[in-house]
Amino acid sequence: GLKKEAKGNDELMRSPQGKQLMRIFLAMTEMKKNPLKEQAKDVQTIGMLGAGFMGAGIAQVSVTNDIEVLLKDVDEDTIASAKKSIWDDFQRKVKKKAMRPAESEELITRVNSELDYDRFGKADLVIEAVNEDINLKQKILKETEDNTREDAIFASNTSALPIKRIAENAQRPSRVIGMHYFSPVPKMPLLEIIVKEDTAKWVEATALELGIRQDKTCIVVKDGPGFYTSRILAPFLNEALLLLEDGVDIEQLDHSMKRFGYPVGPIALLDEVGIDVAAHVMSGELMDYYRQRKGAKPSEVLPKLHEAGYSGRKNQKGFYKYDANGKKRKGLINKEIYEFFGNPVKKAYVEEEIQYRLALQMVNEAAMCLEEGIVQSARDGDIGAVFGLGFPPFLGGPFRYLDSLTCQRAVEIMEDLKKRAGELFEPANIIREKAIKSERFHDDYPG
Numbered sequence: 001g002l003k004k005e006a007k008g009n010d011e012l013m014r015s016p017q018g019k020q021l022m023r024i025f026l027a028m029t030e031m032k033k034n035p036l037k038e039q040a041k042d043v044q045t046i047g048m049l050g051a052g053f054m055g056a057g058i059a060q061v062s063v064t065n066d067i068e069v070l071l072k073d074v075d076e077d078t079i080a081s082a083k084k085s086i087w088d089d090f091q092r093k094v095k096k097k098a099m100r101p102a103e104s105e106e107l108i109t110r111v112n113s114e115l116d117y118d119r120f121g122k123a124d125l126v127i128e129a130v131n132e133d134i135n136l137k138q139k140i141l142k143e144t145e146d147n148t149r150e151d152a153i154f155a156s157n158t159s160a161l162p163i164k165r166i167a168e169n170a171q172r173p174s175r176v177i178g179m180h181y182f183s184p185v186p187k188m189p190l191l192e193i194i195v196k197e198d199t200a201k202w203v204e205a206t207a208l209e210l211g212i213r214q215d216k217t218c219i220v221v222k223d224g225p226g227f228y229t230s231r232i233l234a235p236f237l238n239e240a241l242l243l244l245e246d247g248v249d250i251e252q253l254d255h256s257m258k259r260f261g262y263p264v265g266p267i268a269l270l271d272e273v274g275i276d277v278a279a280h281v282m283s284g285e286l287m288d289y290y291r292q293r294k295g296a297k298p299s300e301v302l303p304k305l306h307e308a309g310y311s312g313r314k315n316q317k318g319f320y321k322y323d324a325n326g327k328k329r330k331g332l333i334n335k336e337i338y339e340f341f342g343n344p345v346k347k348a349y350v351e352e353e354i355q356y357r358l359a360l361q362m363v364n365e366a367a368m369c370l371e372e373g374i375v376q377s378a379r380d381g382d383i384g385a386v387f388g389l390g391f392p393p394f395l396g397g398p399f400r401y402l403d404s405l406t407c408q409r410a411v412e413i414m415e416d417l418k419k420r421a422g423e424l425f426e427p428a429n430i431i432r433e434k435a436i437k438s439e440r441f442h443d444d445y446p447g
């Protein structure tokens, strides 16, 4: 038995997949260090605005790492239910002996319920996770500035609103930054930190230090529509919706992408994230930006589904069928939904075609983000896609994937797709250049 295990381990370590996983581990380890540590200010107390799903999660990862939280919402019941969800999670840990009962009791006392800003003078940094509404976010930024110290940082957990717009009327714009957590916060390892042009370096350093303390792997990205993660997710999901319009079967689509290595298919993901949330993210500035792209065909289906009351798993009305508890009824598709796609005649697609069409939309967009300096390095782009979006870890991320496929081959595939699926498959300049020069994104390939 031991011999077999050793042999299996040896094979895994030598396999291309094993190597990619090791590279991810090494990148993660490297990213535990803050290159700007010396400029970071100490954070002992954070103000948390919004005690909804994300606010509760951010509060939880903060108190578990010795940071006191002032948790503010509009009513006491919301704060109480956020505290209950944190407490319940602690008790699950206690049950598994991953936390001592006394520790759980001590930690929950560090979540303070606040209905006003009276104690916010104590906050070193304030994170907002109120509803995704630009006017609301601008309003609470003003309230925060009026009620906090001069040196307090304001961080937004917006999914896609440009930080620059949130900070439009800020009195201290250099102290405004984006801290984009992923749901569920206690489980998801990524934190995307968004710096706008005039965000002070010490503010970036402090947000990075806080993220590392909260046990997150952090990437620092430039402000822009959808930042990095939402921006590369949007064309991937859009392509999935276009394929449904073209007659691909929902199950075939999801199965194909699972076989490619994604943990869930794109359509199941839409149900999980919420069709309402996805419709919101895939609208506004992000989609305006995408629409300008040559050959862009933004699908109009999500807003229509949202209007018709489809929210996905949370209201048991989505692409799949759910029981009253929101549990997926195995393999059951909500066939009514095809009407929103114009009831197309079913078309059999070769699995590889589906996989390339979707994965390369994400990969190509990631390459454009690197070209534009939205992500600082191929390493960050890989980590962001793997940890934030479930890009197959054994492929190493979009840039490692391009390296193993080679940019020459990627250009060939995309040229071929362009003939069938349109100009949107035009390879990013950086991919074309690397193809011509036979270069790779990472120096250590094959390693």
Ligand SMILES: NC(=O)c1ccc[n+]([C@@H]2O[C@H](COP(=O)([O-])OP(=O)(O)OC[C@H]3O[C@@H](n4cnc5c(N)ncnc54)[C@H](O)[C@@H]3O)[C@@H](O)[C@H]2O)c1
Pocket (backbone or CB within 6 Å): 049, 050, 051, 052, 053, 054, 055, 072, 073, 074, 075, 078, 128, 129, 130, 131, 132, 133, 136, 140, 157, 158, 159, 160, 180, 181, 182, 183, 273
């Ligand atoms: N849910 C996700 O998967 C996810 C992921 C990443 C980012 N986000 C972003 O995080 C933010 C919050 O999302 P959520 O899913 O937690 O929403 P949610 O609806 O669960 O929570 C929002 C909370 O904000 C509170 N609120 C509204 N106005 C307020 C005010 N003036 N002061 C204090 N609290 C106020 C609401 O009462 C509510 O409890 C949004 O910007 C969203 O885009 C969400």
